[in-house]
Amino acid sequence: MPRDSPSMSPRRAWSFSARERRLFLLAAGNVDTFEDGYLDRSDVEPIEDPGQAWNALTIGAYTEAVTFDDHEAGYEGWTPLAPKGELSPHSRTSVPFHRQWPAKPDVVLEGGNVARSPNGSTFDTPYAFQLLTAKAPINDGRLLTVTCATSAATARGTHLAASILADYPSLWPETVRALVVHSAEWTPAMRARFDAERTRQGRVALLRRYGMGVPDLSRATRSAADALTLIAEDTLRPFDGNGKTREMNLHDLPWPTDVLNELGGARVRLRITLSYFVDPNPARRGWQRRYRYASHGLRFDVRRPTESSDDFRKRINQRALAEEENRSTTHSDAAEWYFGPEQRVAGSLHTDIWHGTAADLAKRGAIAVFPVSGWWKERPDRDRSGTGTRYSLIVSIETPGQEVDIWTPVATEAGIPIVIET
Template sequence: MDYLPDISAAALPGIYLEVEGRTGEPMITAGLNASDLTLLRVEPSRPAANQPARATVFATEEGVAKLRRKVEDFAGKERKSGRPYNADLVQSIGAIVEAGLRALWRSPPQRFPAQEGAVPWEVWLDKAQAQAFIAGAAELDVAIGADRLEFPEDIVVIATATRDALALAVRRLAGVRALAAPTVTADYFDAMDPDEQADWVDNLLGRTTFEAIDDPNYVTLLDRGVSRAHPLIEPALAVADRHAAHPAWGVEDIVGHGTQLAGLSLFGDLTPAFQSMLPIRLRHRLESAKIIPDAGHNPHHLLGAVTRAGINAAETAGVRRRTFTLASTTEDDTPHDGAPTSWSSELDQLAAGVSGIVATQRLVLVSAGNSDQNRFGNHDYLTTSDHADNEIESPAQAWNAVCVGAYTEKNVLPAGVPGTPLAPIGDLAPSSRTASWSSHWPIKPDVVMEGGNWIVNGPPPPMKHPALSLLTTDRQYPLRAFTTVGETSAATALAARAITELWSDYPELWPETIRALFVSSARWTARMRLHLPASPGKGHYGPLFKRYGYGVPDMERARRSASNALTLIVQDRITPYRESDTGGADHVHNEMRLFELPWPVEALRALVAHPVRLRVALSTFIAPNPSEPARGSKFRYASHNLRFKLNRPNEDRAAFIARISKVEEEPGGPAFDENDGWTFGRNRRDVGSLQIDELTCPASDLARRNLLAVHPVAGWWKTRAVLNPNERSVRFALIVEIDAGEVESELYAEVQSAIEVLNLAEIAV
C-alpha cells in the first residue's frame, strides 16, 4: 500500500480504495467498515466470468494507516491459537488500488458513459458532506443541478461533467457515496396509464401534510382558473377561494394552464418529488382568480383593467399575504424597449397600492414571456435570444413586479431518444425572452428559474420533449393525473412557490422586503459566468443582466445567518420631498436615512486582508406616471427614486453626509465616482425600484465602512404640480449581507450583540 498517494501532502480529505478479493473465494468485508473506513459498495464475485468480489472503501489518512496496520499485524502477529491477526480480512484480499469512477458505479456497467464530453451523472452524496461537495464542484468544472433528492443517509444530485472533471472532484472533495446513470425524467410519469399515475398521487399524498395554520400565505394565480378535482390541489384550494374577474365567467379551468401552475406552485417539479421518500410539509395555500376567458381573449386595452378586476375579486376574501402570480403576457406592445405600457403601469399601481379596492402594497410576480421555437436554429441559440425581436413581453417590464425568466438544468434524455438538448446545463432556457433596452430602465428579468429545455434532432427548428420539461398536475383528473409543462410560465410558478415559502418563514416582513430578499439571494450559475471575461469590468455584466437578471435564487442564502455570513434587514419610511423654502419651480429633497450598521468590527479586523463580500439591496414601490413625456425618463415615470451609498474607508460621518448633500440636487442624483470596489456600478444599480450591488474588499477596510445612507433623487412627486409633498412618505426595505466565505469567523455573534445598541439616525438635509 506504499504506492498510494500521501493524503496529507496532497491536501486530500481521504482516498477511495478498490479492494479486490481472490477469484473463487468470498471476501470478508467486516473490517473495511470501521472508524475512518467507510464501506461504500460491495460487488459479489462472479465465478462464471472469473471475476473476484470487489469492495469500494473511502479511507481517511488515519483509515489508510489503520488498514496498513491490519496487513502488518497479519504478517507479524499471531493469536494464541496460532492464527495470524486479521486473517479473515487479509487472506480474502487479492489487491488494493486507488479507485476510479467505475468503482463507485451502481448502474449496469454498459450504462457507464463512454463519450469524452460532458454528460449527466447521478451523484449520491453523504448528507454531512453534501454541501461542501456542491460548493466546491463548480470550480472543478462540475455543474450541479438545483434539484435534490433527500433520503435518510444520502442526498442525490445531477452533475454534468466529463469523466476527468468528475474524477478530480470526487478525489479532491470526497463525500461521494455512489454514481449512477440518471434514468427517471418527467416523460416516465407522463406516459403512465391512469391507474399507475393514481398510485403515485396516493403515494405523494401519504407523505404530504397540509399544515393547519391560522394565517397562511397564499399563491394567488391570475390565470385561466384552477381545477379542484385533483387530489394534490383540493386540500390547498378552498371552494370559496376561486374567483373570476368577470361575474359571468366560470371559475373552472377548461384549458389546463392554471391547474398546471397550481401543481408547481405547491409541490414544484413533481419528478424529484416522486423520487424522494421524505415527508413534505405545505404551509401555504392557493387562490385562483380567472383573468382569461374560456373563449376568445381580452381586448388589449382592457388587459390592465381585467388584471385589477381579478385582484379585486380575490381580495374580497379578506386581508391575506398573497403572492399574485401572473404568467400571461402580450406581444402586442412590442417593441417597447423597456418603456412602460398601460398594462405594466397598472401592474406598478397595483403593487404600490394606489390601485385596486384595497389600498395595500402587493407582492406581484410576472413571467418574462416565451420565444417562438420556430425562430431558432440548432446552434448559438443565445444570439437569437439576445435579438431585439425577442424582448421581454409586456407587462413584465413593470418596475415593482418580480419578472421571472427561465434557465434550465434539464439535459437528460431517456435511452434511445435521438437528438441532443439545445441549451447547456445552467444556461438560458431556449424559451425565455430577454431584455433589449438601454440601462436607464429596470433590470429585467429579475431572476430566472427552471423552464425546461428543447431538443435538437435534425434540421431546425428545435422541438419540445416531455423529458426536458417539468412534471405537474393535469386538469383532467381522474382521466390523467400528470402532464408536462415548461417555459417562463413554469418558471414563474416555481418562483411563486419559493418566494411564498420564504414569506411563510418571515410573515412580519413587507412585500418590498420579501422581494429584496428573494432577488438579492440570486446568483449566476457557473455556466452563465462563462460568458464573462477572466477579469470582467462593470460593462461586461450587461449581457448577463439582460438574459438572467441577478441569476437563480438561493433560498438557503435568503434565510441564512451563520457564524461567517449574516443578513441585516431594515424596514423604514422616508418622506423624499418637501416644498421649497424659496418658492422655486420644483420641490426639494427633504431627508435621507443614515444607518450606523452594527458591524462586527473586531471579527473583521481579525481577518485583516481576507476578502469579504458585502451585498446591498434597496427596495421600494413607486407610483407610476406613464404619460408620454414620462415614458422616456426614469425620473418622470417614478413617483420617487431612492439610492443607497456607503461611506469610504477613511470617511467619517460629517464628511460622508456632506459628500451626499453637496451633489444630491443634480437631476440624475449624485454623480461622484464610486470606483471603490462595487461590482455592478451606478449604470446597472441605479435603475428601477430595486437596486442591488456588491463589493469585495479586505475585511479591515469593511470594518471602517459602517455608514449607509438611503436618500432620494428626482421623481415626479418632486414637480411643482404635486401638492403637499411633505405628506407623501414611502416605505423602503434595506437588505445588507456580509459573507466572509469559508474562513472561520464570528461575524454573527458580534453583530447579534451590537444590535442591542443599534442606533438608526434620521438626518435632515
C-alpha cells in the same frame, strides 16, 4: 450556535399606515422559435408586457435539464440546445431595452430545455426537458402532466416568495422582492460569462439576460455563521412639496468590526439590495426622459473607510444634488463595486456587490439611503411624500474560506437570542 440562524429581524423607524401593498410576480415571456444560436435570439426578443413593470418581480428561465429519459423513444442522436446552467431557450431578456429601463428578468428559475435533432432542422420539448406539475382538468385519469418555459419558472418563483413570507409573515412586499433577488447567485455557466466580461456595460448586458441568477430559499431566510444578512425596513419623505429634496436616512448598522479587523487583508464580499415601489406616471411612458415615469427614485451609498459621519452626510448631499441636476459624479471606490454607482440605478430595485479586504470593510458600517427626482417633485399637488415612501435595505457580508463567526457578535449587539444546541 447553529450554522443556520434566522436573519436579523427587520427594523422599522416608525409605524406606517398606507395603502395595502402587493407583490406581483410576472413571467418574462417566451421565445416562440428556436435556433442554434439561441442566446443571440433571446437577446433580441424583449421581455413581454407587463414584465417590464418597475414594481414587479419578473422571472426568467434557465435550465439544468440536459439528460434524456431512456423511456422516451424517438430522441436518439438528439442533443440539448442549452448547456447545463444556461439561460433556457424559452426565455426572453431586456437586452433590447433602453438603458434607463429596469434590467429584467430580476432572477431566473428552472424553465426547461429544448432538444435539437441530429441535423439541426427540428427542435422539440421532450418530457425529460420539462417540469412535472399537477394536471387540470382531470379527464383522462392522469393526475400529473408537464409544463415548461417562463410560466413554469414563475410558478417556482411564486412558491419561493410565498415560502419567505410564510417564515416571516410581517415582512413587507418590498422586502420579499429584495430577498428573492438578494439570495440569487449565477450558475457556473453564467459566472463564466460574467468573468470573461471586462466592461461594466458588458456586465449590465449580461444582467439583462440572467438577472442576478438563481435564487435560493435558504440564503433568503437564513444567516450562516460566516455569512451575515441584515434587513432594514424604513421610510423617508422624498420631497417637501416645493420641489426640494426633503430627507435622507443614515443606517448606522450593527457591524462585526472586531472580527473583520482580525481578518485584516483577507478578501470579503459585501452585497447590498435596495427595494422600493414607485407610483408610475400614467401620462408618460418614461422611455425618453429620465425622471418622468417614476414618482421618485432612491439610491444607496456606503461610508468610505476614511470618512467621518459628518463628511459622509456632506458627500451624500452633494451626490443627491448632482443626481437632481443630472450631473455625473466621481466615486473614489467605484472600482470595488461589481456594477458601480452609475450602472445600478435603473428601476426601483438596485443591487450591487463590493469586493475588498476585511479591514477596509470594518470601517464601512454606515449606509445612506437618499431620494432623487421624480414626477412627484414636478407635481406638488399629487406628491405623496408627506406620508412617507417605504423601502427595504438588505445587507450581506460574506467571508468565504475564513473560519470565523461574524453572526454572533452582531446578534449580541442587536439583542437577538442565540440558541445553543446541546
